[in-house]
Amino acid sequence: MDEPDILRKSDVLQGLKTEVIGREIHILRVTSSTNTHAMEMASDGSPEGTVVVAETQTGGKGRLGRTWASPKGNLYFSIIFRPNIPLRKAPLITLMGAVAVASTLKAVYNVQATIKWPNDIFVSSKKISGLLTEMSAEQDRIKHIVLGIGINVNITLNALPAEVRTSATTLVEETGQKINRKMLLCQLLMELERWYRIFLGDVDCMLREWKAFNMTIGNRVTVQGMGESFEGDAVGIDTEGRLLIKLADGILRPIAAGDVTLQRGQNSKSNPPI
Secondary structure, three states, X not given: OOOOOOOXXXXXXXXXXXXXXXXXXXXXXXXXXXXXXXXXXHHOOOOOOOEEEEEEEOOOEOHHHOEOXXXXXXXXXXXXXXXXXXXXXXXXXXXXXXXXXXXXXXXXXXXXXXXXXXXXXXXXXXXXXXXXXXXXXXXXXXXXXXXXXXXXXXXXXXHOOHHHOOOEOOHHHHHOOOOOHHHHHHHHHHHHHHHHHHHHHOHHHHHHHHHHHEOOOOOEEEEEEOOEEEEEEEEEEOOOOOEEEEOOXXXXXXXXXXXXXXXXXXXXXXXXXX
16 A cells, blocks of 8 residues: 655645634654543643644553554544533533544445444444543542543554454545555544534533434443443433443443443454454
């Protein structure tokens, strides 16, 4: 495959039609993690909407302390948010970001993207993208939230770690053509700004769109985390973004975090982070 296109700040800004997100953007050849870099910048006072992009990461982060393989040719970026929302609503930023990614992939590339709670995007029942949210808060006030997004774009499956090649996919594999990463990044940032505004004004609208893309609700699932494992039926999400699991005794249990494995439906097994 040809050498991946290089992202340049001037090119991205020229194609970007946003008011907040991406108006301040930092594009790095390499960093340990765009989330770590953005969290440091946020602590130093960088404004809402600041974006950090890296061509590759040496210590990319996945959920629950996992690593995120970061070969060249993909998109890895993080955005600083400073929402005036209750602390308990912070997890909804992840769901908002997932809606923006899934809707962009569907609208621009005509791929049928679906969302696996809480932070994975799938195409053709394989993982193509993941999101990771980190936050700084005090008492009941959010200081800042950083949303990190990784998308498999122009790499071949052979460039991914062997253990995830059968459970992952890329945009170039799904569309059969090389993707213009600058255009993709601009489209994603514009869609993120649109859905962030919707989220701040009408959470229910955002949640309805999330449910339209969802691949988790309606399936029997196994949940692992916090030192326990249990099964139940995923029946919905609440207004704080928690997954609602109906247990065998009929009790409804909200889940804020954990690994969710689908027992039936679009995806028959959980997939490791890309």
